[in-house]
Amino acid sequence: KxxxxxxxxxxxxxxxxxxxxxxxxxxxxxxxxxxxxxxxxxxxxxxxxxxxxxxxxxxxxxxxxxxxxxxxxxxxxxxxxxxxxxxxxxxxxGGKASRMGMRTINLSITPDYILGTAGNPLNLDKNFRVKNSLGEYVNSNYFLYENVLFSGSWVQFTPPIGNPGYPHLDHVGMVRYINPNDPSTQTFSTGSWIPMHRPYFGPREYGMDKDAYQWCSDDVPIELSYFNAEIRKGAVDIMWETASETNNLGFYIEKRDITSNINQNWDELNFVTGKGTTTIKQRYNYVDKDLVLNHTYEYRLRQVDKDGLQSCSTTDPVRVTYIGNDKVILMPNSPNPFNGSTRISFILANKQHVNLEVIDVFGNVVKTIANADLEPSSYDYYWEGNDENGNFAPSGTYIYRLTSGSDILTGKMTLVR
Known part of the structure; x- marks a missing residue:
């Protein structure tokens, strides 16, 4: 239910x-x-x-x-x-017994007792019980079964009186406690199972910053040391590393195309099986080839443990723009020649530190247009024909130089006054 x-x-x-x-x-x-x-x-x-x-x-x-x-x-x-x-x-x-333990009360323990008679099992988990009209706690049944589909003969897993369905102990169970002041009162236990079957409503995101880092609880069963995505040989290579794992079932890789909508919903790309419990460094990767040229994508991981209790996003999203290769692309400036301002455009496939400069024919830096860490995307910058002090540069030929990682790309432009 x-x-x-x-x-x-x-x-x-x-x-x-x-x-x-x-x-x-x-x-x-x-x-x-x-x-x-x-x-x-x-x-x-x-x-x-x-x-x-x-x-x-x-x-x-x-x-x-x-x-x-x-x-x-x-x-x-x-x-x-x-x-x-x-x-x-x-x-x-799969059935989970840890939350379905019950205390059996009002049970006759005479030698000729009949199992199932006079017993009132009460769920120990408060989430599985409610108060009746007399203010007494009784079981609130979230689980039913029928032996023939569409028979309509539904049976409670944990009825308030009688044996539970599919018990993992019999009705008498085990003696848990005998009160020394009242040796005739004993506490018996039994229990049923939680069938591990649940509705799926899709990935959940909440709040104003739903697309930012979604923190896991403190007991997240993995220690993630690295996560990144890079353009390589016409695909996106998604890589991550864990320092330790505990009861780790694996990772869902989630992806979204943000080319036209930065708030696009996340889709599940694939599931990668984890290593269970280990303190040895583990490396994972997945290659995504389902890409559209010049589209920008974001990727993130969602970790799941083996009993399904823990499922949360464990990484910041990483962003890549698929340009068909892993190189930086520098476009010709426009207009060229120019007498006012000119646009200098480039495309980054991966997140990198970028330095865009204008230099003269003698190699002197005239103007630094950009010097920043940039996300994968296409960028447009403008040079207004002035130097670092705001003075107009003289007419002539200039070089615009883009330095990105180990890549250095240049173009030639002409300023006409």
Missing amino acids: FNILNKDTLRGFETYFTQLSFAPDPIQILVWTDAGGKPQDIVVGSHAQTSRMYGNLTGAERYVRIQYNNPIELQPGTYWAAIAQLGETGLEL
């Missing part, structure tokens, strides 16, 4: 499949509306079918994404995200 407070677009689901079953049975996903704590009607357009061993569903022991061809717009409300495997083979999803 999940709640939506504002209208949003559901793009699919992320599901943690295990290695216990790779049966190529049909997998169906769908969304139900809620009625009194149970599914009621299927949301139009939410019913889709895929299969294990198809597309990205070949993955196991990690979350894989099942996306709709046509995303669904959901209004505010409560919904149920359902997944079913059609066939005799069981649906083998």
Whole structure:
């Protein structure tokens, strides 16, 4: 069960499949509306079918994404995200037990007790319980199951009375504590599982500075020491390095084309598997060849750990302009000759320190037009025909010189007074 407070677009689901079953049975996903704590009607357009061993569903022991061809717009409300495997083979999803432990109270411990009778299991996690009309805490069920799709016979994973669904301990469980002042009162425990299946609404960005560095929490499971992207041999080579990793599933590489819109949404380019847990330096790279000439792109990383609890952007975006090669391009100035001002244009493929100067035929610097670190892009600068002191330079031939890294490019222009 999940709640939506504002209208949003559901793009699919992320599901943690295990290695216990790779049966190529049909997998169906769908969304139900809620009625009194149970599914009621299927949301139009939410019913889709895929299969294990198809597309990205070949993955196991990690979350894989099942996306709709046509995303669904959901209004505010409560919904149920359902997944079913059609066939005799069981649906083998990852299950998380750490948040679904329960204390079993009011349990008879006489020798002839019957398991499941008189027991009231209560979820330990406060997020999974609510107060009833009497002010007593009871389980708030976020997880249901049915044994046959569309049967309508939904069963709670953690009912307030009786055995939980798919328990990882029996109803009696383990004796956790005996009060020395009341030896007849014992605390029993049991528990169920959280099915690792969740709705996917796409990358989330918030706030006025949503495109700036998005900080991970302090317990981010990687220590990133380097991240960059460079034009190389007609493609963009994305490179990064980690100093250490803990429980690291891997990295999503995200990309956007900002040529015409600096606020363009991010798209997922690819997933690169991490090294799990290691204190040894690790190097990664990915080559992006899906490029358009003279377009400017930004790249960033989003790290995900193996249990899916941590997922956040871990890098500043890096920017490149694809110009078909990795060289700096210096354009002829225009107009030339000129008697007022002239435009000097160049294109940077990678972020570099740039020095643009005007020199005379004797090699003397007449004017420094630019001296700065510049992002990959195209640039236009103007020379007004004056020197460093603002005095008009005399008529004659001048050289404009662009120094960028190890590249030095020059052009010739004529000033006419």
